[in-house]
Amino acid sequence: METHIYQPSDVKLAAEDIKRGDLVAFPTETVYGLGADATNEAAVKKVYAAKGRPSDNPLIVHVSGIEAVEKYAEPLSEDAKKLIKTFWPGPLTIIFKLKPNALSKAVTGGLDTAAFRNPKNQVMIDLIKTAGVPLVGPSANTSGKPSPTTAEHVYHDLKGKIAGILDDGPTEIGVESTVLDMSTDTPAILRPGGVTAEQIRAVIGTVDDGKHSVSGNEAPKAPGMKYKHYAPSAQVYIVDHDADWQQASQWVAAQPNKVGIMTTDAILNHIDWPANAEPFSLGADVASASHLLFKGLRHFDDEPDVKAILTEGFSASGLGEAYMNRLNKSAGQMHFEIKK
Template sequence: METKIYTRTQIPEAAAALAAGELVAFPTETVYGLGADATNEAAVKKVYQAKGRPSDNPLILHVADVAAVEAAVADFPDKARQLIKAFWPGSLTLIMTLKPNTFSKTVTGGLSTAAFRNPNNAATLALIKALGRPIVGPSANTSGKPSPTLAKHVYHDLKGKIAGILDDGPTGVGLESTVLDLSTETPVILRPGAVTKADIEAVIGSIENNQHHVAADEIPKAPGMKYKHYAPNAQVVIVPTPAEFQAALDWATAQHQPFGVLATDQQLAQATQVSAANQFSLGDTVETASRALFAGLRYFDLKPEIKLILAEGFPKTGLGVAYMNRLEKSAGQKYFSKDEWLMLYSNYTW
C-alpha cells in the first residue's frame, strides 16, 4: 500500500479514504493520531493490526463537537460540561459511560465506557466534520514505541500500512492528552498531560490521581497505562537531578560504549565527552522538554549503535508530572543513582 501525504487542501480526499474504511493519520496539538471511522468495526480492527497493539487497549474517540458526545453517553455529567467549556478544544480526554450498543467492543476494549476528546487542531477538526462521524485515534506509531510528533515519525513507523497522513507540521504540546475518568464516583486522572490536576480542580473541585499504570494482565481503561511504554530500542536511564548528571556522564563514558544524552542545554554543556551527534536538546524548560521528548527518543532509534540514553528528569510538579510519567515508562522506571548504580549494574550487558 502506498502511504500518501495529505495537505490541508486535500482534507476532503483524506475524509473519503476514512469513509472507505482506510486508515489516515492526523495531527493534534499533542501527538499524531492514527485515524479510522469509529463506526466501522473492520476499519478499527486495522488500527490494531497496523500498530501491533493488543486489542484489549481502548481507543480514544476524537469528536468535532459536544453533540457527538451527547449522542453516545448514557449520562452526561455536569462536571463534564464544565470541563468541556473550560478545556475543549484541547488536550483533555474524558471517560464516560456509554449508551448500550453505541460503539463496538473493538473500540472500547470490551468496557462499558469510552474516552472522548475534541482536539485543538483546525485541520483535524475539519477532517472529522468532513467524515461526519467520530474517529478513533491512538498515537500513530508502532505500539510501545515513542509517540510521533511529526508526520515523518508516522511515515517511519507505518509507511505501507496505512492509506495516508494529514501533515500539519510539528505538534505543539508533544505529550498525549490528560485522561480523566468521569465514570467513577470521584473523578480520577488515569494519564497525566498538559491539563494538570490543579487545572481540573480549579473547575470541578477535588479529584484523584491513580498510579498511572496497570499490570500486564489487566485491561487498561485508557491508553498509555501499561508499565513500560514509549520505549526506544536503547535502554533509557533517568538522571533525576542536575547534581548527578556529571556522575552519570562519567559512569557511561567508563563503559567504553557509545551512548546518547537527552537533556537541557545547560546539562548538554557538561557533556564535553559526548559528540554533538549523540546529543539531543530538550531546550531550557519542562515545556520545551515535553515538546521534544518523543522526538529525542526517536532520534536515538535511528542510531543502532546507541544502547544507552541518559535522560534528564524534572520535578513532578505541573507539566513535570506528565513529562516524568512518559519518561519513566520509556525507561521502565530505571534511574541513575551515584551510590547504587555500579552495584546494581556491574553485570549490565549492552
Template sequence: METKIYSLDDIDEAAAALKAGQLVAFPTETVYGLGADATNVEAVSHVYAAKGRPSDNPLIVTIADVATLTRFAQPLSDKVKTLIDTFWPGSLTIILPLKPNALSKTVTGGLDTAAFRMPANNATLKLIRTAGVPIVGPSANTSGKPSPTLAEHVYHDLKGKIAGILDDGPTDVGVESTIIDMSTEIPTILRPGAVTEDQLADVIGEVRGNKHKVGANETPKAPGMKYKHYAPTAQVTIVDDPTDFAAAVAWVSSHNSKAGLMATDSVLSQLTVPDSVEVFTLGPDVAAASHRLFAGLRHFDLETDVTAILTQGFSTDGLGAAYMNRLNKSAGDEHFTNDKSIDK
C-alpha cells in the first residue's frame, strides 16, 4: 500500500483512516507511535504484523481524555487521580486493572491490566478526538530497532505497511514515556522515562523501581521488558568513563574500517578522532543526550556504513536512568573495558 505523509491540515483524513481500521503513525513528545483503533481487534493485530512485534508484548492505549480511561479501567484510586492531574498530558504511562472484557487480549497481551497514556502533543490529541476512538500506541518502528523521533524514521521502517504518518516534526523528549504499574500494592516503575522516580514519589509517596527480569514464558506487563530493543545494525559499545574515550577510539578504529562515536561536546572537544571514526554529538548534557540518542543511532544505521558505535554512558540519577535503560538495551549491555585495548 501507499504510505501517505499527513500534514497537520490532514488530521480529518488521518482520523478517517484510523476509523476505517487502518494504521496511522502519530507524533508524541517522546517518540512517534503507531496508531490503530484499540477497540478493533483486526486493526490491532495488523500493528503486530507491521512491526514484527511478539504478540505477548502488550500495547499502550493512547487517549485524549480521562472519560475514555474510565470506560475501560477499574475505578481510579486517589493516587492514580493525582498522577493524572500532575503529569497528563505528558510522558507518563499508567498501568491499571481493567473492567471485565473491556479490551481485547490482543491489546493487553492476555493480561487483565492495560497501560494508558495521554501524550503532550496537540496534533495527536486532536487526531484521537476526531477519530472518536482510543488508539494503541507502540513506537512506530520495526520491532527491536531504535525508536523513531522523526516521521522520516517511521517511513523508512514502515513504508508500504501502514496507511500514513502524521508529521509534526522532531519529537521533544526523545525517549519513551515512564511506565508506572498502579495495579500493585506499591507503585512500581517498569520503564524509566522523562518523569523520574523522585518526581513520582514527591506526589504519591513510596515508589519502587522494578528489578524483575521477565522469564522466557512470562508475559511482560509493559513494553520493553522482555525483548531486545533499540538496536541498530552496528554493535553499540558503552563507554562509562569519559577518560576511557581515547583508548576506546583507538580500539574501535583498529578493529573496524568504519566506526561511529556518540558523545557530549565536552568529551568530543578533548579527543583526536581518526578519519575512520564518524562523530555524532549528543549535546551538552544528559537531557540533550536523551533527546538525541535515538536520532544518533538512526543516523548511523541509515546513513552510514559503520560496523561499530561507541556511545557515552551517564550516571543513572534522574533522567540518566531512562537514557541508560535504552542505551544498555541497544548495546546488549556491552561496555568498554581497558582490556579491550589489548590485542590477545
C-alpha cells in the first residue's frame, strides 16, 4: 500500500480514506494517532494489525464534542460534564460506561466501557467533522515503541501499512493524554498526562491516583498501562535527579559501545563526556523534557551502535508524573546505579 503524506489542506482526501475503511494517521496536541472509523469494526481491526497491538488493549475514541459521547455512553454525571466543560478540547481522555452494543468490542477491548477524548488540534477536529464519524486513535507507531511526535516518526513505523498521514508538524505536548476512569465509584487516573491530578481534583474533588500499570496477564482498561511500553531497542536507564552525573560519565567511558545521554542542558553542557557518549538535549526543564522524550528515544532507536541510554529523571509531581510514567515504562523500571 502506498502511504500518502497529506497537508492540512488535504483533509477531504484523508476523510475519504477514513470513509473507505482505510487508516490515516492524524495530529493531536499530544502525539500522532492512528485513525479509523470507530463505527466500522473491520476498519478498527486493521488498526491492531498495522500496529501489531494486542486486541485486549482498548482504543481511545476521538470526538469533536460532548454530543458524540452522549450518543454512545450512558447518561453522563454532573462531574463528568464539569470535566468536559473544563478540559475539552484538550489532553484529557475520559472512560465512560457504554450503552448496550453501542460500539464494537474491537474498540473497547471486550469491555463495557470506552475511552473518549476531544483533542485540541484544529486539523484533527476538521478530519472528524469531515469524515462524519468518531475516530479510534491509538498512537501511530509500532506497538510498544516510543510514541510518534512528528509525521516522519509515523512514516518510519507504518509506511506501506496505512493509507495516509495528515502532517501538521511536531506535536505541542509530546506525551499522551491523561486517562481518567469515570466508570467506577471513585474516579481513577489510569494514565497521567497533560492534565494533572491536582487540576482534576480542583474540579471534582476525590480522585484515585494510584494505579498506572497492569501485570502481564491483566487486561488493561486504558492504553499505556503495560509494565514495559514506549521502549526503544537499547536498554533505557533512569538517572535519578540527584545522581552524580560525573560518575555516570566515567561509567559510560568504560562501556564497549556507544551510550545515549538524554539530559537537560544544565547537565549536558557541564560534564566531561567521553568519546562514546552521544548526547541528546532535553531542553531546560521537565516541560521541555516531556515534549522531547519520545523524540529522543526514537533518535537513538535509529542508532544501532547505541546499546544503552541514560535518561534524566525528574520529581514525579505535576507534569513530572506523566514524564516519569513514560520514562519508567520505557526503561522497564531500570535505574542507573554504580555498583560499589
